[in-house]
Amino acid sequence: MDVKFQDTQANTTEKLNSTKQLFDSKPTVNFSVAEAVVKILGDMGVQYAFGVSGGAIAPVWAALHQSSIQVLHFRHEAGAAFAAIEAHFASDRPVVVFTTTGPGITNALTGLLAARWEGAKVIFVSASTSSPQRGRWACQETSNYTMPSAGIFTSGTIFHYATTLESSDELPEVARRIALGLGQPGGFVAHLSIPANIQTSSVNPSLPRVTLSQSAATASEETIAKCVHLLSEESFAIWIGFGARGAAKEIRQLAERTGAGVMCSPRAKGIFPEDHPQFVGVTGFGGHESVFRYMREQRPRHILVLGTRLGELTSFWNPEMIPRRSFLHVDIDPKVPGSAYPSVETFAIHSDVGVFCKALLKYFPDRSGMSKVRSLPKSKRNSIHPRANGKVRPDVLMNMIQQVIVEQSNAVVMTEVGNSLVWAIHLLRFAESSRFRVSTGFGSMGHFVTGVLGTALASNGKAVAIVGDGAMLMSSEVNTAVAYQIPVVWIVLNDGRYNMCEQGMAYLGFKDVDATIPQANFVKIAQGMGAEGIRVETEYEIQAALEKAIAATGPFVVDVIIDHTQIAPAQSRNQSLISQGATNY
Incomplete structure (x- = not known):
C-alpha cells in the first residue's frame, strides 16, 4: 500500500474574520430570539424554508412568515428535507428545514442524513421542550429524558454542527459557527434546536451581522x-x-x-x-x-x-x-x-x-x-421501435423521455433509487450536469419524489422526476405542489411491485419472496389532490403523454404501466452483493 498524502496550502485571504466581521455593534430595535434567528438566516442567504408546523415551533414559524424568506408548508418532514437538498443544488444557497418537537425531528432525520451524504448546505431549525417542563412528560417532550442527545443535538455523523440554544446570549456564537460552516467548501448540515420559551425571549439590542466568504x-x-x-x-x-x-x-x-x-x-x-x-x-x-x-x-x-x-x-x-x-x-x-x-x-x-x-x-x-485522441470505446444505443400491444417496456419509455424531455426542453431530470434509476443512468444522455440529479450515496426512497419540488422552485423552471410506484406510494408531496402551483412532473414506472428487489432476489438465488404492491392509479390519486395526470398503457401513447406533461403549467403525473418482466441493467450491483455474501447460491 502506497498512499501519499500531499501537503496543501489553503487560501486564507478570504476567510471569515471572527467577531469583528460577524457582529454589528449598532443598537437596533428589540427582537425575539425567533425573529433574530430568522433575520440571521436571511443574512446568510437563505431564500427558502421548508417544513411542517407544530405548537412548539410556532414563534419561529410565525417569524419566517414575516420575513423575506419564502415558506412552504409540507406534508411530511422528510419530504421537506429532500426538497431542501435539491433547492440548495438548484440555487447554490443554504436552505432551512423547520420542524416541531419529537416526531417532527425524527421524521426529518432521513432527509437530513441524505443532505449530509449529498454534500448539501441545509440548516435544520427545530423546537425542544422548555427547561421547566423537562422530565414531566410534556407533549412530544424533546429532552435528554426522552430522546438521545448524541448525534441528534450534538455535532457528529448526522450534523456538522448541532446545538441547543439555551439562552439568547449564546446566539452570537451560534451564528458565528453556522456562518463559518457555510463558508467552507462542500456540504454543511447544521441543527439549531430552540426551546419554546427561548424562542419568545428577547435578545440584546444588537444582532449578529453575517459575512460569508468561501476559501477554496x-x-x-x-x-x-x-x-x-x-x-x-x-x-x-x-x-x-x-x-x-x-x-x-x-x-x-x-x-x-x-x-x-x-x-x-x-x-x-x-x-x-x-x-x-x-x-x-x-x-x-x-x-x-x-x-x-x-x-x-x-x-x-x-x-x-x-x-x-x-x-x-x-x-x-x-x-x-x-x-x-x-x-x-x-x-x-x-x-x-x-x-x-x-x-x-x-x-x-x-x-x-x-x-x-x-x-x-x-x-x-x-x-x-x-x-x-485514439479510437475510444463508446456505449451503444440500440434502436427500439414502439409496439402496439403489451405493457410499456422501460427502455422504450427512456428513449422517448430522451427525445421529448431531454432534447426538446430545458427541464431538470431526476430519478429515484430503484429500477427507474438504473434505466435512466444507462439510457439517458446529457450534455450538461445541471440537467440531471440522482442519489447513489444514501439512496433513500422518496428523495426525488419530493426533492423535485425544491428543484423546480429554486430553479424557477420545470423539473421532472422519474420514479417507481413504490417510491411514489412511500413519500409524495403532490398536494404541496398543488398548493404552491409548482410546475413539476412525476413519471411513475407503475409495475405493481418493488421490481428492483424482486429481480435482485431472483439474481441472488432467493425464491418465493413477495415484492408485489397492489397496483395504484396515480392519475386518480393526483386528481383527487388537484393535480392533472394521464395514464399510459401502450407504447404508442408515450409521446403524447410526455408532451402534455411538459406543457402543463402546474403539477402533472404520468402513470406508465410498465412491463415488469424487462430486466434492468443492474448486474454490477447484484454481483457486488454476491461478492459481499448476500447470495443463496
Whole structure:
C-alpha cells in the first residue's frame, strides 16, 4: 500500500474574520430570539424554508412568515428535507428545514442524513421542550429524558454542527459557527434546536451581522508540478464525479488538450458531454460496458480522479478499474483519496477541483489536443421501435423521455433509487450536469419524489422526476405542489411491485419472496389532490403523454404501466452483493 498524502496550502485571504466581521455593534430595535434567528438566516442567504408546523415551533414559524424568506408548508418532514437538498443544488444557497418537537425531528432525520451524504448546505431549525417542563412528560417532550442527545443535538455523523440554544446570549456564537460552516467548501448540515420559551425571549439590542466568504483549498505549486510530471508520462484517463460539477469547462479543456479518455460517476452525468468523442461512458451502477472495454484494451498508466469518492455505486471497487500505475485523486476532503482502493498507489491532492484544473491547464497549452485522441470505446444505443400491444417496456419509455424531455426542453431530470434509476443512468444522455440529479450515496426512497419540488422552485423552471410506484406510494408531496402551483412532473414506472428487489432476489438465488404492491392509479390519486395526470398503457401513447406533461403549467403525473418482466441493467450491483455474501447460491 502506497498512499501519499500531499501537503496543501489553503487560501486564507478570504476567510471569515471572527467577531469583528460577524457582529454589528449598532443598537437596533428589540427582537425575539425567533425573529433574530430568522433575520440571521436571511443574512446568510437563505431564500427558502421548508417544513411542517407544530405548537412548539410556532414563534419561529410565525417569524419566517414575516420575513423575506419564502415558506412552504409540507406534508411530511422528510419530504421537506429532500426538497431542501435539491433547492440548495438548484440555487447554490443554504436552505432551512423547520420542524416541531419529537416526531417532527425524527421524521426529518432521513432527509437530513441524505443532505449530509449529498454534500448539501441545509440548516435544520427545530423546537425542544422548555427547561421547566423537562422530565414531566410534556407533549412530544424533546429532552435528554426522552430522546438521545448524541448525534441528534450534538455535532457528529448526522450534523456538522448541532446545538441547543439555551439562552439568547449564546446566539452570537451560534451564528458565528453556522456562518463559518457555510463558508467552507462542500456540504454543511447544521441543527439549531430552540426551546419554546427561548424562542419568545428577547435578545440584546444588537444582532449578529453575517459575512460569508468561501476559501477554496489549493494545491501547492510543487504538487501541481508533480501531477504534470506523472500525467505527461503517457496517456491517462479522467474519472469525474459530482464534486467536479463546478469545473466542467476546465475539465473539457484539459481532456481536449491531452487526448485523455473521460468517464464519469452516475451522479456526474453531463459534466462532460456524453456525446463528446472522448467520453467513454458511465461507471458503476447502471453504467456502460464500454468503460470495461476501455480499461481492458487501453488501460491507462494513471487515472486522474476529480471529485468522486469512488464509492460502491461508482466503482463497485472493481479491480478492472485500477490503472497500471496510480490514481491521482483530487478532493476537498483529505480523507477521501485512497479510501476506495486502499491497496493501490494514490497521489492525494487536497484541492478544489476547479482551482486544481485551472492550475494544471497552465502546463498543458492549447495545441489542438483533439488530434491526439485514439479510437475510444463508446456505449451503444440500440434502436427500439414502439409496439402496439403489451405493457410499456422501460427502455422504450427512456428513449422517448430522451427525445421529448431531454432534447426538446430545458427541464431538470431526476430519478429515484430503484429500477427507474438504473434505466435512466444507462439510457439517458446529457450534455450538461445541471440537467440531471440522482442519489447513489444514501439512496433513500422518496428523495426525488419530493426533492423535485425544491428543484423546480429554486430553479424557477420545470423539473421532472422519474420514479417507481413504490417510491411514489412511500413519500409524495403532490398536494404541496398543488398548493404552491409548482410546475413539476412525476413519471411513475407503475409495475405493481418493488421490481428492483424482486429481480435482485431472483439474481441472488432467493425464491418465493413477495415484492408485489397492489397496483395504484396515480392519475386518480393526483386528481383527487388537484393535480392533472394521464395514464399510459401502450407504447404508442408515450409521446403524447410526455408532451402534455411538459406543457402543463402546474403539477402533472404520468402513470406508465410498465412491463415488469424487462430486466434492468443492474448486474454490477447484484454481483457486488454476491461478492459481499448476500447470495443463496
